[in-house]
Every structure is written in structure tokens, then in C-alpha cells.
Amino acid sequence: MSRVKCAVCLVAVTLLWTGILAAEDVQVSCRLQDSCVLPCTFEPGEGETIYWTQQLSVDIDVHSFYNDRDQLDNQDQRYQGRTSLYKDQISGGNASLQLTAVTFQDQGRYKCYIDTILGPTESFIQLEVQVPVGKIDIQQVGNTTTCSSKGIYPQPVLTWSTDPPHNLTKQKPTIQQDQELFSISSSLVTSLNVNKTAFSCTVTAGKSRRTATLSQQATVSEVNTDVSIPCRGSTSDLTGFRLTWSFNHRETILMHNFTETPSKVQIQEPWRQLVQNMSESGSLELQASSLQREGIYTCELSDAKQTHISNTFLKFETKQVTGEPGYLVPVIITVIVLALASLVIFIIMTKCKGKPSGGAGESTRGVGVPLSHVGNGNRRDQRLSTEENSPY
Structure with missing residues (x-):
């Protein structure tokens, strides 16, 4: 047992002495199509040899440097023209790699291996490609509030909140993916007074986070x-x-x-x-x-x-006419009553003017009209007709 412990200790000491025992991976996030720096430092020493590789099932040669110049004959074609070192800082212990026009295929684990007269060292970098949350569309139709965002990477998460806080009935977000990029949307149905409540929608993707808040009100002006x-x-x-x-x-x-x-x-x-x-x-x-x-x-x-x-x-x-409602009501009623009275008088006068002066049996010769065909109003006319026919 003691021999096993000694062997383990010997291996650990050897790894520490050579610098091979690596710390945790360095996490780096880069935006799609942007330039990105993968950090790597070492103890300065002469005769620097630098190898950058991407850790896949088979390591891919990303960038090599030795004999005081770049050695790119074996560089993978995916990285051609997109990598560079800070050559003026290598002697000071900086072996960081600059990567331009970052793509989704660049995601993954990278190894920075360095060898000098002081011995070899290596470090590992985990690269994550991101497309940050950009514009969030939030709108309200009736009692339904909808929130959506698109063109995001990695897969986003959407959450709701209100001010003041309320218990919400939330629809499960809909997530779609098109050419690596994600879109997300969600609706919120509520009976809350929309003029007194602010609705907030937060979309998170990796280290990217954005919130959109919607509020509305009504106002009346003269x-x-x-x-x-x-x-x-x-x-x-x-x-x-x-x-x-x-x-x-x-x-x-x-x-x-x-x-x-x-x-x-x-x-x-x-x-x-x-x-x-x-x-x-x-x-x-x-x-x-x-x-x-x-x-x-x-x-x-x-x-x-x-x-x-x-x-x-x-x-x-x-703007309303100045005056109290109690003063206007009787004026309006008086006008209406006078209008109705005038209408009634007009109708009566029209009917009186339209009645004939004689009965249906009257002729130009003054023949008398039977009393059975006339009313009281025609008695005078009947009497005049009788007098005209009298021989006296």
C-alpha cells in the first residue's frame, strides 16, 4: 500500500513540475461572426514552441508557432486566414490566440501547449459561441399579452412577471430552430386591469439576458x-x-x-x-x-x-358649454313643449282650411241640401238656399 501511495505522489509531483497538471478550463464566450481571443499565458523562456489545437475525436491543428515564426502547413482549412498570435508579446509569456469571423463550428474545447527551455505547459479553453438576445417584441391585444424574440443562440428561456406582482396563467413557450438560430414566443392571458399593470418578459440565452416591459394607459384632452x-x-x-x-x-x-x-x-x-x-x-x-x-x-x-x-x-x-345641468334642463323642456304646441296648432289649422263650404248635393243653382247630409256647421248655408228658392 505504501508503495502505491509513493507512486501516486511521484506522478503528481512530476505533473506539477512539468506544468502538465492543468487547472479548470477557462470559459470564453464569443459572438457569432465577431473576433475572439482565447487566452493563454506561460512563464517566459527562450525557444518558445506553441501549438493550438481543437479537442475533437481527432485533434485539429489550429495554429502552430516555432523557430520564431508561424508554421501553418498543417493548419486545418477551417481556420485558414482566421488565426493569429500576438508575436510582439510571446517573449513576455503571452500565447493568446486571436480568432476572427467566429462560426458555430468553432465551439468546443481548445488546448494551448507551450514548450520552452523551462519545460512544457498546457491550458484548456472552452469556447461557446453566442448570438445575444436582441430585440424583444411585446404587444397586447385584449387580455392577451404576447412576447417573442428571434435569432438567438444558444437555446433561450422566457419568463414573465408583472408590476404589481400577480399570479399568472402562462402558456408554455414555443421554441423553434432555423440554421442553428433559435426563436421563442409565449402568450399570457389575464383578467388584470391592463391600465394598472406593467407586464415584463425576460429572455435569457447563455450569458445574454434582456427584458422588455409593456404598460399602457388612456388619457383624454380638450x-x-x-x-x-x-x-x-x-x-x-x-x-x-x-x-x-x-x-x-x-x-x-x-x-x-x-x-x-x-x-x-x-x-x-x-x-x-x-x-x-x-x-x-x-x-x-x-x-x-x-x-x-x-x-x-x-x-x-x-x-x-x-x-x-x-x-x-x-x-x-x-369643451362643454358653461352652465349647470340644473339650469339647462328646464330650458330644454320648455323648448320641447313650445315646439309640440306649435305643431298641434298647425295641424288643426290645416284641417280646418281643407274642409269644403257646401255639402255634396249643392249646385250652382242653389238647390237646397238635405239636412241629413250636413252638420250643424252648415245650417246657415241650408237656410240661405231655401230663401233663394222661395217665390217671395
Whole structure:
């Protein structure tokens, strides 16, 4: 037993002395198509020999350096023209590899092997290729809120939250993959008051994480008055944010990039005649004008990690006539009564004018009309006819 322990100790000491006993792999994340550096350092010594290989079922030659120059005759064709060392730093112990135009095939474990007059050393690097979470689309139709994002790698995860917090009935996210890239979407059905609740959707993929928050409100303003529409979710300091105001989800009103110095507001036509100003907090100020438009005004405020979307439905109303309702009611009733009375009188007069002066049996010769064919109103006419026929 003692001999076995001594043998193990001897092997461990030998590995430590030669530098072969490696530490944990160094984790490196690189964006797709970007340049990436795989770190590797060593104790400076003369006669440097550097071998970079990718650890697959059969090791692939990535980059070699010895005799004070690159040796690329055996380099795998996938890496041709994409690798380089910091040659001016090799003598100082830097053997890091720069890899350009990173692809999904570059993912995996790499070994950096170095040999000098001091002996060999090696280290291992685990490379993960990422396509960070970019734009998140979040929208609300009725009581359903939908969140989606696409063009992501590795496989993403989507979570929901609300402010104030509520128990949510969440739909299982739908994940699809097209040419290595993932897309994800999820819907949330709720009976919450959407004007009092902010909905947040967070998408995470590897070390990449982004949150989109949606809130909405309704506001009523008088016609031809100045209007101020707040950008909910905005912070007191907008440095590093990009702000966009739009109308009805399709027409851009203005853009303001706070990442630039100096920052400048870009107002689109024809909104230049209507936009009065934009406050420091991002509120949109519209001046009184006949061009004022009802609809949905959307403020989108975003930086590298989060997006706040605020929808405001703006409606205009005409100012009511000054006066108390108790004073107007009797006036309205009086007008209606007078109108009805006038109508009744008009109908009666029309009927009276339309009646004939004689009965159906009257002739131009003045022949008397039988009493059975006339009413009381025609008695005078009947009497006159009798007198005309009298021989006296």
C-alpha cells in the first residue's frame, strides 16, 4: 500500500513540475461572426514552441508557432486566414490566440501547449459561441399579452412577471430552430386591469439576458390645447438609452439617441408642426393645433439590457358649454313643449282650411241640401238656399 501511495505522489509531483497538471478550463464566450481571443499565458523562456489545437475525436491543428515564426502547413482549412498570435508579446509569456469571423463550428474545447527551455505547459479553453438576445417584441391585444424574440443562440428561456406582482396563467413557450438560430414566443392571458399593470418578459440565452416591459394607459384632452404624454418606465437619467416615439405602431414621430454626445432630437415630417418639445424625462409635448390626432402614442426606451414600451391612447373631447345641468334642463323642456304646441296648432289649422263650404248635393243653382247630409256647421248655408228658392 505504501508503495502505491509513493507512486501516486511521484506522478503528481512530476505533473506539477512539468506544468502538465492543468487547472479548470477557462470559459470564453464569443459572438457569432465577431473576433475572439482565447487566452493563454506561460512563464517566459527562450525557444518558445506553441501549438493550438481543437479537442475533437481527432485533434485539429489550429495554429502552430516555432523557430520564431508561424508554421501553418498543417493548419486545418477551417481556420485558414482566421488565426493569429500576438508575436510582439510571446517573449513576455503571452500565447493568446486571436480568432476572427467566429462560426458555430468553432465551439468546443481548445488546448494551448507551450514548450520552452523551462519545460512544457498546457491550458484548456472552452469556447461557446453566442448570438445575444436582441430585440424583444411585446404587444397586447385584449387580455392577451404576447412576447417573442428571434435569432438567438444558444437555446433561450422566457419568463414573465408583472408590476404589481400577480399570479399568472402562462402558456408554455414555443421554441423553434432555423440554421442553428433559435426563436421563442409565449402568450399570457389575464383578467388584470391592463391600465394598472406593467407586464415584463425576460429572455435569457447563455450569458445574454434582456427584458422588455409593456404598460399602457388612456388619457383624454380638450381639443386645441397643449398635451403632454408621459413615457412610463423612463428613469431620471436617460444616458445610454435610445428613445423612439411612434403613432399607431407604424408611424415614427421622433427619435433621440442619448448614447451620442451631443444628443439631438430627430423629428419626422409632418410631426414637426405638432411636436412642441420633448422633456428631460422623455415625455412628448404636443402643441395646440387643428392637426392633433387621436390614436395610440408609443414610447420605446431601450439600452443594452432592457426595453420599456409605453402605449398611451389619446382621445380629444370638445369643451362643454358653461352652465349647470340644473339650469339647462328646464330650458330644454320648455323648448320641447313650445315646439309640440306649435305643431298641434298647425295641424288643426290645416284641417280646418281643407274642409269644403257646401255639402255634396249643392249646385250652382242653389238647390237646397238635405239636412241629413250636413252638420250643424252648415245650417246657415241650408237656410240661405231655401230663401233663394222661395217665390217671395
